[in-house]
Amino acid sequence: GQQLNQSPQSMFIQEGEDVSMNCTSSSIFNTWLWYKQEPGEGPVLLIALYKAGELTSNGRLTAQFGITRKDSFLNISASIPSDVGIYFCAGQGNAGNMLTFGGGTRLMVKP
Amino acid sequence: DAGITQSPRHKVTETGTPVTLRCHQTENHRYMYWYRQDPGHGLRLIHYSYGVKDTDKGEVSDGYSVSRSKTEDFLLTLESATSSQTSVYFCAISDGQAGSEKLFFGSGTQLSVL
Numbered sequence: 001g002q003q004l005n006q007s008p009q010s011m012f013i014q015e016g017e018d019v020s021m022n023c024t025s026s027s028i029f030n031t032w033l034w035y036k037q038e039p040g041e042g043p044v045l046l047i048a049l050y051k052a053g054e055l056t057s058n059g060r061l062t063a064q065f066g067i068t069r070k071d072s073f074l075n076i077s078a079s080i081p082s083d084v085g086i087y088f089c090a091g092q093g094n095a096g097n098m099l100t101f102g103g104g105t106r107l108m109v110k111p
Numbered sequence: 112d113a114g115i116t117q118s119p120r121h122k123v124t125e126t127g128t129p130v131t132l133r134c135h136q137t138e139n140h141r142y143m144y145w146y147r148q149d150p151g152h153g154l155r156l157i158h159y160s161y162g163v164k165d166t167d168k169g170e171v172s173d174g175y176s177v178s179r180s181k182t183e184d185f186l187l188t189l190e191s192a193t194s195s196q197t198s199v200y201f202c203a204i205s206d207g208q209a210g211s212e213k214l215f216f217g218s219g220t221q222l223s224v225l
Contacts, residue, residue, distance in 0.1 A: 031212050042201050042216030088153055092212050098169065099212065101153035
């Protein structure tokens with residue numbers, strides 16, 4: 001089946017630093033999504049991207065739909081302790097297809 | 112927050128015993144999903160439902176069955192639990208077509224099979 005490679009697997013950063021993570025696929029996706037999972041909870045949708053090249057922000061978070069449609073990027077600016085969690089990318093091929101999730105990036109922020 | 116309740120939140124069981132996990136929603140959404148989460152694997156789809164009594168297999172369905180007798184309830188059953196089924200199980204719902212990108216997740220069930 002389709003696979004999404006998400007990197008890095010984990011990050012330990014200082015509060016205030018910017019964060020970048022990415023997701024790559026061998027297949028083309030028509031929709032890219034980014035979810036955040038806080039400890040003990042289910043994932044929550046952060047950003048959805050629908051067009052190649054699209055750049056979308058949600059507060060300090062910015063995500064981009066790669067121009068090749070095989071990758072996506074998530075940036076977090078000026079990280080704060082509550083950014084801690086696991087960030088998942090997910091891709092959808094055609095409408096009606098199930099989502100494919102990446103393995104997650106675990107973010108830890110040192111105050 | 113989407114009205115999704117998973118029960119139990121934690122379960123410890125022995126190999127070979129049957130286990131049923133419950134997902135209850137108050138959103139009247141048509142689609143419901145069961146995922147498992149394992150380190151390094153992200154979230155993998157077990158089964159999903161697109162209506163009452165309408166279900167289909169996901170990527171990792173072996174060893175699992177599901178039932179949906181009411182819109183609001185989606186049950187996941189492990190007929191004979193194995194240690195490889197130790198995982199965190201998430202229920203999700205969506206209101207669009209199957210595969211709708213906007214999934215809303217429950218808080219999860221931590222299952223340990225000893």
